[in-house]
C-alpha cells in the first residue's frame with residue numbers, strides 16, 4: 001500500500017520512524033513516505049529514518065493554543081510539503097499520535113489541510129496512555145479520542161498499558177537470558193541487532209510490525225498466493241469503520257538444518273495436522289493476547305485475516321478453520337482474508353494477522369469512560 005505517514009509529537013514521530021525503519025528481509029519501501037511534526041528538537045534530531053526535510057519543528061509555547069498554528073509557518077510548511085506530492089501518490093494517510101500528549105491537538109488542523117488537497121482516506125493511529133501517567137492524562141486522552149473519531153475515516157488503537165507490560169516482560173526475559181549466558185539464542189521480536197532499546201522502543205516496534213505487514217500485503221508476492229489481498233480490500237475493511245484493532249502472532253520455525261526431516265514430517269498425516277493446529281493457535285494468540293488493544297471482537301463489523309510464511313507451512317486446513325471461526329464470531333458479515341507465501345529462504349516464521357474494524361469501543365476505553373466519564 002502506498003502510505004503517507006504523519007507523526008505528531010514524541011509518540012507519533014517515534015512510531016512513524018519505527019514504521020519506515022527497514023527491518024529483516026524488508027527494505028524501506030519507496031511507496032512509503034513519512035513526515036513528523038514536534039515541538040521537541042531533541043526528538044526530531046534522534047529520529048533515524050525520517051528524511052531531514054520531512055521533520056517539522058515549531059516552538060513549544062504554541063501548543064496550548066493550536067488555533068494560532070494555522071496561521072503560523074510550521075503549518076504552512078507542512079501544507080506545502082503535502083502539496084509537493086503528486087496527486088494520486090498515496091492510497092491513504094495515517095496520522096500517528098499519543099492521545100495523552102499535546103500535539104494530538106493538531107489533528108483537526110492537519111485533517112482539514114489534507115482534505116483540502118487530497119481525496120484519499122485519512123486514518124489515525126493512536127496510543128492510550130498507561131495508568132502510571134495519571135488521571136489528568138487519561139481523562140485528556142478520552143476527550144482527544146472523542147475529538148478525533150468523527151474527523152477521520154478510522155482510528156487504529158494501541159493500548160500503551162498492555163504493550164508496555166509486554167515490553168517490560170520481554171526486557172526482563174532478555175536480562176535473565178543474559179545472566180544465564182543464553183543471550184545469543186534469545187530472539188526479541190523485531191530486534192535481530194544488538195541495540196539499547198527502552199520499553200517504548202519495543203512497543204513502537206510491535207506497532208510498526210503490524211502496520212508494515214498491512215502495507216506489504218498484496219505487494220510482495222514471490223510465491224503464488226492462494227488468495228490475494230490488495231490495498232483496496234484492506235482499505236475497504238477499515239474505511240468509515242471507527243475503531244480498529246490489530247492482532248498479530250508469529251512462531252519461529254526450526255532452523256534450516258533440520259529441513260529435510262521437517263519436510264518428511266510435513267508430508268505425513270501428523271505433520272499436516274500439526275501445521276493446521278499451529279495456524280489456529282497463532283490466530284487465537286493474535287486475537288486474545290497479542291492484539292493492539294483488548295476488545296470484544298464479536299462486536300466487530302468487519303475483519304481481515306492475513307497469513308504469512310513459507311508456502312509449505314501455510315496450512316489450508318488451518319486457514320479455513322480460522323476463517324470460519326472469525327466469520328461466525330463477528331457481528332457484521334464482511335470478512336476478507338489472504339495469504340502471503342514467502343520463500344523459506346527469506347522467512348523462517350509463520351504469522352497470522354487479524355484485524356477487526358467497526359468496533360463500537362475497546363475494553364480499556366470503555367473502562368476509562370466508566371471510571372472518569374462523570375469527571376469530564
Ligand SMILES: Nc1nc2c(ncn2[C@@H]2O[C@H](COP(=O)(O)OP(=O)(O)OP(=O)(O)O)[C@@H](O)[C@H]2O)c(=O)[nH]1
Nearest residue numbers: 009010011014098100101102103104127129130200
Ligand atoms: N507507543 C508509544 N507511546 C508513547 C511514546 N512516547 C510517549 N508515548 C505516549 O504518548 C503520550 C503522549 O506523549 P507525547 O507524544 O510525548 O506528547 P506530545 O504529543 O509530544 O505532547 P507534549 O506533551 O506537549 O510533549 C504519552 O502519554 C505516552 O503514553 C512512544 O515512543 N511510543
Ligand SMILES: [Mg+2]
Nearest residue numbers: 009010039040
Ligand atoms: Mg512531546
